Amino acid sequence: MTRLQLIGLAAATALFATISAHAEGDKVAGRKLIYTCAGCHGVPGYTNAYPQYPVPKIAGQNAQYIVNALHGYQSGDRKHPTMGAQAESLSDTDIQNIAAYLSSLAK
Numbered sequence: 001m002t003r004l005q006l007i008g009l010a011a012a013t014a015l016f017a018t019i020s021a022h023a024e025g026d027k028v029a030g031r032k033l034i035y036t037c038a039g040c041h042g043v044p045g046y047t048n049a050y051p052q053y054p055v056p057k058i059a060g061q062n063a064q065y066i067v068n069a070l071h072g073y074q075s076g077d078r079k080h081p082t083m084g085a086q087a088e089s090l091s092d093t094d095i096q097n098i099a100a101y102l103s104s105l106a107k
Helices: 003-024 027-033 063-075 081-088 092-104
Strands: none
Touching (some): 027 092, 063 092
């Protein structure tokens, strides 16, 4: 391997490690934060009162989906009064931690 290829490989590895570490989050911290989530998302067969629809199960959901959804509620791109209020109080670190924990659970 040439020196340039080695430098490129080292840079790519460092970037991947940084991205992976950021996306992981802290599962232990996330577990402590989901106590309010379980009140709706952890109840089998639970439906939302208005508009009426089945509340989705989020255990085992893809971490990036959870991150995107919570950021969507924060920005107002996704609209649901309860979820908007819940997401408003979360920091980016909280969201990463919640996503790490929920995605680690079995569906």
